[in-house]
Amino acid sequence: MNNSLPDWNKLTNEVGTEFNDFNIIRGKEFILFGKDTWIGYFCHIDGSGGLEIGDNVTFSSGVHIYTHDSNNYRLYNRKKDKKNGTHIDRASVKIGNNVQIGANSVVLKGVTIGNNVVIGALSLVKDDIPSDSIAVGSPCKVIKKVKYDNK
Numbered sequence: 001m002n003n004s005l006p007d008w009n010k011l012t013n014e015v016g017t018e019f020n021d022f023n024i025i026r027g028k029e030f031i032l033f034g035k036d037t038w039i040g041y042f043c044h045i046d047g048s049g050g051l052e053i054g055d056n057v058t059f060s061s062g063v064h065i066y067t068h069d070s071n072n073y074r075l076y077n078r079k080k081d082k083k084n085g086t087h088i089d090r091a092s093v094k095i096g097n098n099v100q101i102g103a104n105s106v107v108l109k110g111v112t113i114g115n116n117v118v119i120g121a122l123s124l125v126k127d128d129i130p131s132d133s134i135a136v137g138s139p140c141k142v143i144k145k146v147k148y149d150n151k
Helices: 071-075
Strands: 013-015 024-026 031-033 037-039 044-046 051-053 057-059 093-095 099-101 117-119 133-136 141-145
Touching: none
Parallel strands: 024 044, 031 051, 037 057, 051 093, 057 099, 099 117, 117 133
Antiparallel strands: 013 024, 133 141
16 A cells, blocks of 8 residues: 555545445545455545555445544644645554444544454444454444354
């Protein structure tokens, strides 16, 4: 994956071109998709800060993945930079293998979600989620560690 951030004004939006007619993918050239990724209806997937998606990952309907935010732009009254987006803060998101993100959940910039994770519906993922976990809520918290029976 290219670690340099793209010029803000060169990011493209794709609407319904790959997974279904009803999702938006921003900055697709900065998203690394694993094998067997499914993006459900009405999802917004943002690659402007870099996004890595592992194998066997499902985004249920309405999931939003953000690799940027404009909080400090408004909070500190930054000057808008339409070309380079320096008024926007960006950080990559990493999603491991075998992950299910439930309907209408939001994943914020800078988060890492480990392998073998289920995120419950309507969750706000603002902190890292470790591998082998079930996590839910706003803010999202681990409610169960998954144990594997090696029979």
